[in-house]
Amino acid sequence: MKKEMSWLFEGFMRKLIIAIDGPAGSGKSTTAKLVAQKLGYLYIDTGAMYRALTLKVIELGIDPGDEEEVIKVTRDTKIELLYENGDLRVLLDGRDVTEKIRSPEVTSLVSVVSAHPKVRDEMVKKQRELGKNGGVVMDGRDIGTVVFPDADLKIFMSADVKERAKRRQKEMKEQGFDVDIDEIINEIEERDRLDSTREVGPLKKADDAFEIDTTNLTIDEQVEIVLRKAYELINQNSN
Numbered sequence: 684m685k686k687e688m689s690w691l692f693e694g695f696m697r698k699l700i701i702a703i704d705g706p707a708g709s710g711k712s713t714t715a716k717l718v719a720q721k722l723g724y725l726y727i728d729t730g731a732m733y734r735a736l737t738l739k740v741i742e743l744g745i746d747p748g749d750e751e752e753v754i755k756v757t758r759d760t761k762i763e764l765l766y767e768n769g770d771l772r773v774l775l776d777g778r779d780v781t782e783k784i785r786s787p788e789v790t791s792l793v794s795v796v797s798a799h800p801k802v803r804d805e806m807v808k809k810q811r812e813l814g815k816n817g818g819v820v821m822d823g824r825d826i827g828t829v830v831f832p833d834a835d836l837k838i839f840m841s842a843d844v845k846e847r848a849k850r851r852q853k854e855m856k857e858q859g860f861d862v863d864i865d866e867i868i869n870e871i872e873e874r875d876r877l878d879s880t881r882e883v884g885p886l887k888k889a890d891d892a893f894e895i896d897t898t899n900l901t902i903d904e905q906v907e908i909v910l911r912k913a914y915e916l917i918n919q920n921s922n
């Protein structure tokens with residue numbers, strides 16, 4: 684295809700907004716990242732944004748439960764998501780905190796920090812700005828319900844808690860944290876409870892989201908299901 688023609692073609696292809704929500708360990712981040720790579724879209728990990736903010740709150744010694752203090756920090760913080768050779772790097776005020784935001788301490792406090800309505804307001808604004816031009820796969824808890832309620836494609840991923848805990852344990856081992864499986868199950872259940880019972884932007888399947896139970900699926904299978912749905916929409920739009 685001639686260069687001018689391919690530009691014209693790309694112009695007709697609508698760039699989708701794909702929202703992927705689900706609880707911890709459901710496979711959403713891995714799936715979202717691979718789907719974005721395949722489509723040449725931007726991948727936005729909104730959990731990483733809340734984690735980076737939580738790290739800053741911890742480092743400043745602020746009470747994570749104090750909404751007014753936390754919102755001051757939020758407004759005064761720059762969080763950037765960058766890609767290096769296909770890997771996501773998270774910058775907090777210019778400093779690379781990619782590994783630090785996955786620590787057990789951050790994980791145990793992120794649900795407290797992210798439950799504050801004003802903090803969510805601020806984060807949702809940033810996330811809308813990042814995804815407004817489409818061509819984006821965004822994962823989190825409230826993407827299909829709050830951030831982009833009109834997203835072109837909404838996926839809700841779920842999985843049995845024991846399977847999710849096993850995946851988390853493996854992930855943590857790779858990062859150098861050796862944690863007992865029962866401890867991880869408790870942590871995941873507590874985080875699920877906090878994330879789904881908060882008043883603003885709770886973890887919840889959007890009515891029009893397509894649910895994928897990943898308990899017995901491989902990553903390739905999850906990615907394929909989402910990609911098939913995305914291509915259906917892309918083809919519909921370019922016909």
Ligand code: DC
Nearest residue numbers: 707729730731733793797823824825
């Ligand atoms: O996806 P994750 O496990 O890295 O997310 C960490 C926490 O951030 C999660 O327990 C709740 C919060 N979060 C949120 O409240 N809203 C989002 N859109 C994404 C994450």
